[in-house]
Amino acid sequence: MTKGAIVKFRISDVDKVRLEHFADEAGKSVSAIIRCAINETMRGRVAGQQRREGIAKLRRSTNLMLEAFAGKPIDVPRLKEVAAQVRKDAARVLT
Template sequence: MTKSAIVKIRISNADKVRLERFADEAGKSVSEIVRSAINETTRGQVAGQQRRENIAKLRRSTNLMLEAFAGKPIDIPKLRDIAAQVRKDAIRALA
């Protein structure tokens, strides 16, 4: 899809700075951030909802890993499964 249309909006300087900083920290352009927000909003989602859900899943799987390390003796096969889940959740959260 060719991206050739331009939309102009007015926002405060403070919001512009926040948007640019967020885009920079995310390693994306401001346009990518705005397009992502539009896509999520038009699908009926709150902008950033999927990212927050992915981070929550990562937090839960990491907590399971910590619990597995606390067990004595450590259940290695269970720990392997949990580590694989942490890896999947991290990839989703960092994408």
């Protein structure tokens, strides 16, 4: 990638350290992290929105599992179906 224009902006020293640490943990440059954030924002995606949606979906499937356990007698095929969905939703959130 060729170098482009430079944009300067101000952030607190604490936020700068946090950003540098985050970029380091992600194995990316600070510039790459900021470019990604800009692209996501311009697409209308709020930071963390996908994760929040994943967590909400996991919460709903977990509630379905609790409902399946509450039934007497327990509907084992339904419970297996719901457990598979919980596993799928959890994998999305945890990866």
